[in-house]
Amino acid sequence: MKNYIKYLPFLALGVISCEPELDNPVDEIGFYSKGDTDFSNYVALGNSLTAGYADGALYLTGQENSYPNIMAQQFAKVQETQMFNQPLVMDNAGGLLLAGTQIAANRRVLAVGADGNPSPQIYTGMQPTTDVTNLLTGPFNNMGVPGAKSFHLITPGYGNISGVPVGTANPYFARFASSSSTTVLADAVAQNPTFFSVFIGNNDILSFATSGGVGVDQTGNLDPSTYGSNDITDPQVFASAYSTIVNAMVGTGADGVLVNLPDITSIPFFTTIPNNALVLDAPTAANLTGFFQAVAGIFAQGAIQQGLDPATAQGLAAQYAIKFNAGPNRFLIDVPVTQTNPLGFRQMTAEELLVLTINRGALAQGYGSVVLTPEVMQVLGILQTGGKPTAEQAQLVLGAVSGIDDKDVLDKSELTAISTALASYNATIKGLAQANGLAFVDSKSVLGQVANGGISYDGGNLTSTFVTGGAFSLDGVHPTARGYALVANTIIDAINSTYNSTVPKVNIGAYGTVTLSNDVQ
Amino acid sequence: MKKLLVLTVFALATAVTYAGGYRVSLQGQRALAMGNTGVAVVNSAELGFFNPSGLVYLENKLNISVGGFGVFSDVVYQNEQTGDFARTDSPIGTPLYLYASYKVTDWLTMGLSVYTPYGSSVEWEDDWAGSHLVNNIDLAAIYIQPLVSVKLSPYFSVGGGPIYVTGSVNFNRNLNRTLTDIDGNRSNVTVDASGVTNWGWSASAMFSPTEKLRVGFNYRSEIILEAKDGDATFENIPNSPLTPFSDTKFDAELPLPAEVTVGLSYQFCDKWLFAFDYNQTFWSVYESLDIDFANSTPDSQNARMYEDSSVYRFGLQYDATDMFTLRAGYYFDESPVQEGYFAPETPRNDSNNFTAGLSIDVNSHFAIDASFLYSRFKQVDASYDYYFENGQSVPFSGTYKSSAFVPGLGLTYKL
Numbered sequence: 001m002k003n004y005i006k007y008l009p010f011l012a013l014g015v016i017s018c019e020p021e022l023d024n025p026v027d028e029i030g031f032y033s034k035g036d037t038d039f040s041n042y043v044a045l046g047n048s049l050t051a052g053y054a055d056g057a058l059y060l061t062g063q064e065n066s067y068p069n070i071m072a073q074q075f076a077k078v079q080e081t082q083m084f085n086q087p088l089v090m091d092n093a094g095g096l097l098l099a100g101t102q103i104a105a106n107r108r109v110l111a112v113g114a115d116g117n118p119s120p121q122i123y124t125g126m127q128p129t130t131d132v133t134n135l136l137t138g139p140f141n142n143m144g145v146p147g148a149k150s151f152h153l154i155t156p157g158y159g160n161i162s163g164v165p166v167g168t169a170n171p172y173f174a175r176f177a178s179s180s181s182t183t184v185l186a187d188a189v190a191q192n193p194t195f196f197s198v199f200i201g202n203n204d205i206l207s208f209a210t211s212g213g214v215g216v217d218q219t220g221n222l223d224p225s226t227y228g229s230n231d232i233t234d235p236q237v238f239a240s241a242y243s244t245i246v247n248a249m250v251g252t253g254a255d256g257v258l259v260n261l262p263d264i265t266s267i268p269f270f271t272t273i274p275n276n277a278l279v280l281d282a283p284t285a286a287n288l289t290g291f292f293q294a295v296a297g298i299f300a301q302g303a304i305q306q307g308l309d310p311a312t313a314q315g316l317a318a319q320y321a322i323k324f325n326a327g328p329n330r331f332l333i334d335v336p337v338t339q340t341n342p343l344g345f346r347q348m349t350a351e352e353l354l355v356l357t358i359n360r361g362a363l364a365q366g367y368g369s370v371v372l373t374p375e376v377m378q379v380l381g382i383l384q385t386g387g388k389p390t391a392e393q394a395q396l397v398l399g400a401v402s403g404i405d406d407k408d409v410l411d412k413s414e415l416t417a418i419s420t421a422l423a424s425y426n427a428t429i430k431g432l433a434q435a436n437g438l439a440f441v442d443s444k445s446v447l448g449q450v451a452n453g454g455i456s457y458d459g460g461n462l463t464s465t466f467v468t469g470g471a472f473s474l475d476g477v478h479p480t481a482r483g484y485a486l487v488a489n490t491i492i493d494a495i496n497s498t499y500n501s502t503v504p505k506v507n508i509g510a511y512g513t514v515t516l517s518n519d520v521q
Numbered sequence: 522m523k524k525l526l527v528l529t530v531f532a533l534a535t536a537v538t539y540a541g542g543y544r545v546s547l548q549g550q551r552a553l554a555m556g557n558t559g560v561a562v563v564n565s566a567e568l569g570f571f572n573p574s575g576l577v578y579l580e581n582k583l584n585i586s587v588g589g590f591g592v593f594s595d596v597v598y599q600n601e602q603t604g605d606f607a608r609t610d611s612p613i614g615t616p617l618y619l620y621a622s623y624k625v626t627d628w629l630t631m632g633l634s635v636y637t638p639y640g641s642s643v644e645w646e647d648d649w650a651g652s653h654l655v656n657n658i659d660l661a662a663i664y665i666q667p668l669v670s671v672k673l674s675p676y677f678s679v680g681g682g683p684i685y686v687t688g689s690v691n692f693n694r695n696l697n698r699t700l701t702d703i704d705g706n707r708s709n710v711t712v713d714a715s716g717v718t719n720w721g722w723s724a725s726a727m728f729s730p731t732e733k734l735r736v737g738f739n740y741r742s743e744i745i746l747e748a749k750d751g752d753a754t755f756e757n758i759p760n761s762p763l764t765p766f767s768d769t770k771f772d773a774e775l776p777l778p779a780e781v782t783v784g785l786s787y788q789f790c791d792k793w794l795f796a797f798d799y800n801q802t803f804w805s806v807y808e809s810l811d812i813d814f815a816n817s818t819p820d821s822q823n824a825r826m827y828e829d830s831s832v833y834r835f836g837l838q839y840d841a842t843d844m845f846t847l848r849a850g851y852y853f854d855e856s857p858v859q860e861g862y863f864a865p866e867t868p869r870n871d872s873n874n875f876t877a878g879l880s881i882d883v884n885s886h887f888a889i890d891a892s893f894l895y896s897r898f899k900q901v902d903a904s905y906d907y908y909f910e911n912g913q914s915v916p917f918s919g920t921y922k923s924s925a926f927v928p929g930l931g932l933t934y935k936l
Contacts, residue, residue: 020596021597021922061704061705112763118763458915459698459911504602504603506603507603509915516759
């Protein structure tokens with residue numbers, strides 16, 4: 001009896017701490033339904049978007065706000081789940097070291113310059129501390145590997161640390177691969193997941209696009225080991241890799257969700273610098289028009305001198321007599337020299353795009369139109385007074401034309417290559433989702449909505465506008481935490497409708513956008 | 522020195538809101554046990570709060586009532602759409618009181634009261650879903666009041682006195698829903714002011730037409746606590762000219778509203794006493810909580826738009842034996858919060874309150890008083906619609922439920 005008496009004060013405390021209880025508390029298992037599936041061991045496969053990459057780097061808070069981590073936290077409100085492990089980096093500086101040498105840049109932050117204008121800058125407030133030679137021990141539920149293309153997930157040795165310096169392996173996967181010979185897919189399957197997501201394929205076209213299409217459209221080449229990093233993956237190679245991934249994951253008995261690929265040409269990386277940002281006043285426009293009349297004239301004369309019949313020469317020359325108007329004008333781009341375009345430049349068409357990384361200072365100095373030096377002006381003066389320039393002087397005029405380089409622009413044919421591949425990839429993804437009874441997320445249409453009018457939330461409207469729109473981080477390619485929250489909600493919607501579950505969605509207004517810091521150099 | 526000591530003790534006390542708004546209706550064991558009635562009940566120096574004019578009817582020359590409460594009060598919040606869930610981990614409140622009266626002549630009694638009618642201590646988990654409205658708040662106000670009670674006739678008395686208030690507030694919230702430093706730590710501000718003083722008064726009357734029936738009236742004035750040059754401390758602010766928040770001073774006003782109470786008590790069957798009070802608290806003075814920062818930090822305006830609210834109190838007392846007096850009661854406490862203004866810093870809705878207690882007369886001088894209160898709040902779906910982001914209202918809504926459990930203990934001394 002004495003023994004029990006000493007517990008009496010605790011009993012009393014138990015009575016006293018009679019806490020308020022809701023009728024249907026959401027923190028009790030059973031409030032939400034897992035429906036016909038099981039979220040207890042969720043594994044996410046993908047690339048930088050799955051990893052939580054943002055602002056040009058992988059950093060801690062970005063990983064915390066990765067869409068798989070957001071989803072895993074919501075899953076944990078539905079049922080008992082395993083801890084969702086992520087291969088966390090060491091800091092919020094972003095950036096990677098390889099044996100002490102920096103191999104990936106720090107994150108970007110929004111810094112206010114001396115002129116008072118905010119712009120994205122590389123954060124320098126702390127040194128990166130994530131060294132990829134510090135190998136992590138898994139398993140990791142978030143198998144998102146920044147930079148990975150579809151076929152990389154099934155490429156052995158993609159996580160071999162010794163392949164990182166020579167470019168045959170991925171530093172992000174090398175950090176957490178279970179062995180040097182494993183594949184991303186093998187490490188995912190080995191976790192015996194109950195639920196999985198696949199969001200892969202963006203890089204199969206994205207690196208082509210962000211490099212301004214300097215890579216090769218490898219459609220027709222079925223050997224991905226011969227691909228360059230900026231190439232477009234052959235749709236059959238994509239389909240084969242993707243179905244290998246899906247079949248292996250389904251083979252574990254897991255349910256899952258497949259996410260199709262958004263239209264990358266609507267991301268801020270391609271929409272921020274308008275192709276008609278050549279804004280001219282009337283006299284300058286007239287000058288430029290005059291300049292290109294001179295160019296056309298010089299070309300025609302040269303062509304006739306070289307023996308072309310005058311009518312053909314005039315016909316070819318006409319394309320260079322570009323007219324400029326007061327106000328915005330589209331830039332000029334360099335194109336391959338051909339019989340029909342012997343000078344190798346033309347004005348951009350309405351749909352063609354410029355990349356975010358283009359040198360804007362150079363644009364202001366004539367990149368994309370004409371670099372008018374005093375010497376060129378002198379030649380133009382000679383022409384205006386009816387004089388005849390020398391061959392060197394004529395060449396000076398032609399050389400003053402400064403078309404935008406291929407690396408800074410997505411031209412019509414490159415856009416076509418991208419959209420053709422994208423359509424084929426997305427058809428594959430949808431087909432595999434249907435064939436396997438998996439949930440399917442049309443991220444293309446949701447992100448299209450963000451780019452085209454925006455998606456409203458409790459604190460405003462989420463759009464793709466660079467820096468201020470809220471959906472995209474400062475690299476212009478990857479979402480912000482709020483953008484990732486929207487992705488998570490979209491995937492949860494698809495899961496709920498396919499598996500009759502009631503996983504709650506998050507309030508995207510509670511997730512941040514760009515990070516402010518003036519700790520930049 | 523003694524006064525200083527008393528002040529120290531009271532300053533340590535943190536009072537927890539359990540009544541409407543941040544009113545803490547815990548001013549005496551005997552009154553609380555009878556459903557917080559007391560404006561027309563003459564049985565102890567607790568009259569020093571409930572109706573000072575009644576002090577002159579106390580039989581003894583010297584009457585002292587002293588005591589305190591332990592307030593176990595918490596709130597739970599959830600949002601079914603998102604699965605957000607939060608539970609306060611508020612510290613145990615210990616409101617105290619001291620009342621003394623001294624009969625100078627048959628018609629004149631002097632008194633001193635110290636009590637804590639307003640306060641709040643709510644502690645949510647940092648960075649919870651509503652952290653842009655409040656992380657934690659600790660508000661305390663100590664009233665010190667010299668009293669005089671005058672019997673104008675055998676049937677009628679008046680009483681009252683000036684009130685000196687010293688208050689303190691400490692309030693922390695995140696600056697908005699998303700701002701963080703580079704490491705993702707949420708940017709937040711703490712405002713802290715203590716030793717904020719002001720004056721008020723109360724006046725009361727009691728009418729006793731027969732020995733068994735009393736009617737009482739008590740009015741306590743509004744007191745605005747005007748915090749001047751309090752400390753505002755900003756934490757986890759990004760290093761950016763776009764967020765120019767630095768530690769500064771602030772001014773703010775917090776009203777401690779006036780209240781009026783009328784009621785009656787009736788003695789029946791020798792040993793029974795019934796009491797009824799009607800109380801109205803003039804909360805409509807609390808329109809907005811505005812924090813005016815001294816530097817360029819944008820001022821913080823938080824609409825409250827409280828409404829005057831009523832409390833209906835019923836109490837019974839039974840003289841069981843010479844030694845034991847038993848009490849029980851009930852009161853309905855109406856919330857002053859209008860729809861759409863339900864802020865989680867004072868998350869209270871209408872409550873049904875059940876009380877009980879007893880007094881044990883140890884000897885002719887000393888009695889031990891105990892009381893017990895259980896406040897029952899209905900689960901409520903509520904929202905606060907006056908938080909703005911970029912000029913757009915961002916309602917914070919969800920389901921709340923509160924509970925309060927308050928045991929109390931006191932001593933009565935009479936000579």
